[in-house]
Amino acid sequence: MAAEPGTSHVTFAAGAAISPAGDVIEADVARHRANAVLAALKALHLNETGGITFEPAANRLDSGREADKRRLLPHPDRGVVWEQLCEQARTGARLTPTFLVFLAIAFLLSAVGVATASPLTLVGAMVVGPEFRPLSALSVGIVRRDAALVRESLRTLTISFPVAMLATAVATFLWIRLGWIGTGDVENARAFDFIYEVGPFSLVVALLAGAAGMLALVTYTSTVLVGVFISVTTVPAAGLAVVAVFAGKWSVVLSSLGQLGVNLIGIVLAGVVVLLVLQRLELASERPRFLPWMRRRLERARTR
Incomplete structure (x- = not known):
């Protein structure tokens, strides 16, 4: 999630989930990258072993690296989830x-x-x-x-x-x-x-x-x-x-x-x-980022 250019404010809480037991990961995802991110998460079967919750983000004030990161994204408000x-x-x-x-x-x-x-x-x-x-x-x-x-x-x-x-x-x-x-x-x-x-x-x-x-x-x-x-x-x-x-x-x-x-x-x-x-x-505007990166990680994991 942190390596995806369309995400920001990635957080990880180990062991925070009780039922089912597990970790909690949260991230803000640009709308035009949401479909690719959701597809990659479903490819990991997270929707079967746990759960994936997503909703429109509320207004947010921030600055620094995360804001610069989003400004580099093309058409951040375009796309249908x-x-x-x-x-x-x-x-x-x-x-x-x-x-x-x-x-x-x-x-x-x-x-x-x-x-x-x-x-x-x-x-x-x-x-x-x-x-x-x-x-x-x-x-x-x-x-x-x-x-x-x-x-x-x-x-x-x-x-x-x-x-x-x-x-x-x-x-x-x-x-x-x-x-x-x-x-x-x-x-x-x-x-x-x-x-x-x-x-x-x-x-x-x-x-x-x-x-x-x-x-x-x-x-x-x-x-x-x-x-x-x-x-x-x-x-x-x-x-x-x-x-x-x-x-x-x-x-x-x-x-x-x-x-x-x-x-x-x-x-x-x-x-x-x-x-x-x-x-x-x-x-027309889709640029594959998250899915190829996830495939490479999975291939390396299988090799090890």
Whole structure:
């Protein structure tokens, strides 16, 4: 670890680990070298005999040799830590009760926003919607050729959306029976024609939002994700489709579902393109340092 140009602040604590018993080694690793370092550590089977924990480093103040060492590194902030991104994708692709509840709440908020002509409620529905997690996981699965991740993401999307729409339909029926809203309230959607009118900018917005969302994931910029959620109309389109069914506005239903499909496809496609570009940049700038050094050490150890 100390010989790797992309590492700094290497520490060693002999016998510090209790279960499993062993040593503890820590180091700060430049992002663009993280994949090579993790691959070399896994080649030593440390993930089987012990454990490897990695996370983005916090802000740090230092000077001297370590700071000079990092300044010599090319593009220290470039690159995707694929192990971390894939783990996040696997977590986001899972269909959990919490995910279903959040998606159903988002759909219900969108139905209320349409019925009451409340733009703020629609924005709230966009923010609450968790659909970007399986969509981004689907993009990661396609790029990494992980069939299991692709299947899990598609399973989550194909089950959660119909379930959330069914819950919204039941709630809308009860609101109509209670007299809280009327079937004519779907006409309020004309004030929000961007929800259901499919046009060229529908795909453009979806592509831009998907690209921004994927960049936010790989750079750990969570605040950008909020803007992505607000910019796309996946949740409002699905909620409007449910409300329009009760109003008998079948053209609005079909247009809303079309808007939903365009947004979902655009987000996944943009995520795939961003990851492919980052992967190509990483391969083009990769300079083998750690792995050859580790191979030489292993060969010398076998010889001895």
